[in-house]
Amino acid sequence: MKTLMTNKRWAAKYPALGTGPVSTESCISAEYFERERDHIFRRCWLNVGRVDEIPERGQYFVRELAVCRTSILVMRGKDSQVRAFHNVCSHRGNKLVPHERGACPGKIMCGFHFWTFDTEGKLSWVPDEENFFGLDKSKLGLTPVRIGIWEGFVFVNLDAEGTQSLEDYLGGVAKQLSGAPFGELARLRTYKVDERANWKVAIDAQNEVYHLPFQHRFTFPDAFILKDNKYTRLYDVNLYDRHCVWSCEYNPEYKISPLGALLGRLDATKNAVRLNQMIGDFDFFLVFPNMVILLFKAPKADYMVTYNFWPLAVDHTIWEIRYYYPPADNAGTRLAQEYALCRLRDTLQEDAKAHEAIHAGLASRAKREIHLQDDEICIRYFHKVVEDHVGAVELAR
Amino acid sequence: MTVATLPEAFKSLMPFMAWALPTERERTIKRLASSMDELNSFYATAMPQLETIVAFLDREPLEQMSAANKPLMNLMLSLVEISNIVELYKRLDKFDGMHPSRFVSYEQHHS
Numbered sequence: 150m151k152t153l154m155t156n157k158r159w160a161a162k163y164p165a166l167g168t169g170p171v172s173t174e175s176c177i178s179a180e181y182f183e184r185e186r187d188h189i190f191r192r193c194w195l196n197v198g199r200v201d202e203i204p205e206r207g208q209y210f211v212r213e214l215a216v217c218r219t220s221i222l223v224m225r226g227k228d229s230q231v232r233a234f235h236n237v238c239s240h241r242g243n244k245l246v247p248h249e250r251g252a253c254p255g256k257i258m259c260g261f262h263f264w265t266f267d268t269e270g271k272l273s274w275v276p277d278e279e280n281f282f283g284l285d286k287s288k289l290g291l292t293p294v295r296i297g298i299w300e301g302f303v304f305v306n307l308d309a310e311g312t313q314s315l316e317d318y319l320g321g322v323a324k325q326l327s328g329a330p331f332g333e334l335a336r337l338r339t340y341k342v343d344e345r346a347n348w349k350v351a352i353d354a355q356n357e358v359y360h361l362p363f364q365h366r367f368t369f370p371d372a373f374i375l376k377d378n379k380y381t382r383l384y385d386v387n388l389y390d391r392h393c394v395w396s397c398e399y400n401p402e403y404k405i406s407p408l409g410a411l412l413g414r415l416d417a418t419k420n421a422v423r424l425n426q427m428i429g430d431f432d433f434f435l436v437f438p439n440m441v442i443l444l445f446k447a448p449k450a451d452y453m454v455t456y457n458f459w460p461l462a463v464d465h466t467i468w469e470i471r472y473y474y475p476p477a478d479n480a481g482t483r484l485a486q487e488y489a490l491c492r493l494r495d496t497l498q499e500d501a502k503a504h505e506a507i508h509a510g511l512a513s514r515a516k517r518e519i520h521l522q523d524d525e526i527c528i529r530y531f532h533k534v535v536e537d538h539v540g541a542v543e544l545a546r
Numbered sequence: 547m548t549v550a551t552l553p554e555a556f557k558s559l560m561p562f563m564a565w566a567l568p569t570e571r572e573r574t575i576k577r578l579a580s581s582m583d584e585l586n587s588f589y590a591t592a593m594p595q596l597e598t599i600v601a602f603l604d605r606e607p608l609e610q611m612s613a614a615n616k617p618l619m620n621l622m623l624s625l626v627e628i629s630n631i632v633e634l635y636k637r638l639d640k641f642d643g644m645h646p647s648r649f650v651s652y653e654q655h656h657s
């Protein structure tokens with residue numbers, strides 16, 4: 150075992166963070182949520198997809214960014230370059246692309262009066278143009294949005310004045326995961342969960358493993374190393390500039406189920422993708438503000454799950470979950486992947502129920518603060534980073 | 547719709563053909579509509595044959611699995627779908643999570 154069991158290690162590693170209770174008001178205040186919109190979601194880089202969703206020229210996807218009150222069109226141009234635009238027509242502001250994804254043969258047309266744009270966002274055709282007054286088509290392209298691509302993940306930034314590059318923004322995360330072969334993994338499944346909970350409440354509930362032996366006593370009690378065989382302990386914690394990662398070590402005494410054991414044996418993949426950039430056996434990277442990259446080591450091939458938490462309102466969030474595995478090359482592998490997926494899925498359903506229960510509890514204002522133990526340090530850090538962006542919350546009465 | 551048939555060697559699974567479902571969403575709905583006895587008997591019949599079935603299916607590349615073999619594969623995916631209940635919870639009322647219908651699932655690779 151590599152994991153050290155000494156108490157209160159992380160406060161010693163990061164003493165500036167403090168150890169006191171954390172206010173819950175920022176999770177339930179509608180006024181604070183409006184400030185988060187402006188100071189976090191309209192300023193930070195946001196993951197909106199992966200480039201492998203649009204491998205061909207002319208392919209595009211649309212991402213509704215309700216929290217930023219806009220819809221974003223991400224499109225691969227005829228020149229192969231991937232660009233992002235506000236999904237808004239230059240004529241009278243109609244939504245240009247009303248569906249989620251597609252491919253255009255070289256032009257994209259607004260449904261209202263058929264103003265037509267090329268795959269680079271330039272306005273190329275206006276019906277009955279002669280009847281307009283001094284229209285300069287060259288100035289009426291789609292409004293671009295800053296875009297960055299890191300290891301296949303597409304990010305956008307709605308701060309038109311911002312200058313920080315995505316790579317610089319990602320900082321320690323980009324360094325740690327540089328060169329990770331995410332492109333060799335294929336999306337096997339996506340879940341979208343509509344939850345009545347604040348986005349930070351949902352992230353916090355995922356952002357620790359203290360709860361595993363308790364909340365997940367039937368689904369995942371003993372996956373990671375346990376102190377005195379009772380309490381999950383972290384192997385490592387790294388706080389980067391605004392992002393963080395915690396890591397776990399697998400429990401060698403983990404009680405595998407009969408089907409899990411059999412499929413482990415039948416998994417005959419030759420497609421052994423290895424994520425050598427990992428820190429532990431399981432890493433949880435929280436990419437500020439609302440993305441999580443979970444990396445799993447597994448005997449035959451490593452895999453990834455991502456979360457994106459999209460706030461709709463102070464008490465309403467869409468939790469997106471995506472599973473990525475090396476493409477299965479035999480039936481045993483395919484079934485082993487489905488097994489890992491279902492096992493985790495049930496755990497996440499337990500989590501999701503808790504997100505709503507916790508939010509309701511906090512919204513009652515019966516408690517005004519939460520108390521964090523040392524292994525919950527990334528929750529403490531996350532709330533500090535939120536506060537660094539938004540400012541301190543004022544206590545409502 | 548005609549009920550798909552299974553290779554002679556796996557005929558004992560014929561009573562469970564309603565489980566030969568291609569998407570997780572369908573498998574979950576079927577699981578939620580089943581009694582513990584139904585889950586146990588499907589598991590008891592399918593689990594001992596899993597290894598033979600995988601060897602049988604792997605005679606052809608997974609990507610080009612013939613239509614005739616897909617029901618068998620989908621049955622095994624359903625075995626996986628029910629295994630948490632049969633192996634871990636052992637009762638229908640033990641799992642205490644959000645209702646699975648609220649986990650809207652998408653199979654496609656592009657979402």
Ligand code: FES
Nearest residue numbers: 238240241259262
């Ligand atoms: S609003 Fe798009 S063509 Fe008129």
Ligand SMILES: [Fe+2]
Nearest residue numbers: 354355496500
């Ligand atoms: Fe959990």
